[in-house]
């Protein structure tokens with residue numbers, strides 16, 4: 001068994017992964033709707049012969065914040081993948097070019113987890129295509145909910161949820177006429193902190209309103225953009241998190257007042273909007289101080305490439 005792993009790994013030199021950032025929830029789809037965005041991290045893993053130390057080099061977002069040792073999220077996730085699928089840890093160098101901002105609600109942690117798992121798949125199954133269902137299952141388990149992880153794995157827009165240990169995932173067909181905007185602030189909000197302020201119980205009228213909006217959301221994204229403003233309306237998380245990100249919450253309210261289907265992206269504090277160019281135009285005209293506005297395309301799923 002170990003002989004097989006050594007000879008397989010000896011054929012490898014460098015694995016390259018591209019993984020998109022994501023926006024989760026899209027308002028009413030709390031913990032179950034995600035959209036990949038064309039803001040990508042690029043990572044290379046150079047596998048050296050035999051056991052030995054791992055080095056980590058990071059450029060871009062989080063460069064001076066993330067650990068450069070075995071506790072790096074990509075490496076921790078790679079180890080989970082190797083434990084799931086077999087394959088042995090070699091001496092290696094991980095090189096990360098990060099473009100997804102951290103702790104802004106753009107799914108950086110899910111993307112790092114998916115990247116680590118894609119490397120693990122490449123080591124465990126050289127020459128085999130990524131098994132995206134398997135990647136979704138394991139990344140969702142590590143991340144805790146499938147919204148960001150599922151979108152980073154598959155690209156496009158997804159609806160995903162746990163069914164026991166399995167993940168049910170539906171890919172949504174969003175037409176090319178639908179665009180996105182993000183307003184990224186300079187300040188950070190960690191996802192764990194933003195989840196800790198959510199109540200365990202909500203009033204029945206809010207639960208009912210959320211059920212109605214979330215039922216309409218996939219339909220609105222796929223073929224009824226006229227429903228997007230109503231379908232992205234949230235009663236479950238955004239208001240409870242407002243004090244952690246007051247400028248973002250106020251911007252969401254101002255945009256929605258103008259008819260723009262705007263939400264908090266993931267657990268915040270980035271603001272996200274989705275709609276036709278006509279629906280998004282009033283937001284483009286709005287001055288939002290303290291935010292950097294971008295218009296990312298909807299992104300593709302994680303890609304694994306073998307070099308040399």
Ligand SMILES: Nc1ncnc2c1ncn2[C@@H]1O[C@H](COP(=O)(O)OP(=O)(O)O)[C@@H](O)[C@H]1O
Nearest residue numbers: 066073102103104105106107108109112190191
């Ligand atoms: N590319 C990455 N490499 C290493 N660690 C990362 C990376 N992206 C995110 N992380 C870790 O995840 C944290 C941010 O996760 P989280 O609070 O869930 O916010 P986000 O909305 O960006 O996913 C970072 O502080 C860092 O510890």
Ligand SMILES: N[C@@H](CCOP(=O)(O)O)C(=O)O
Nearest residue numbers: 024031105106107191266267
């Ligand atoms: N559904 C989650 C999404 C968290 O996304 P992130 O990008 O902020 O990590 C939540 O709203 O807590």
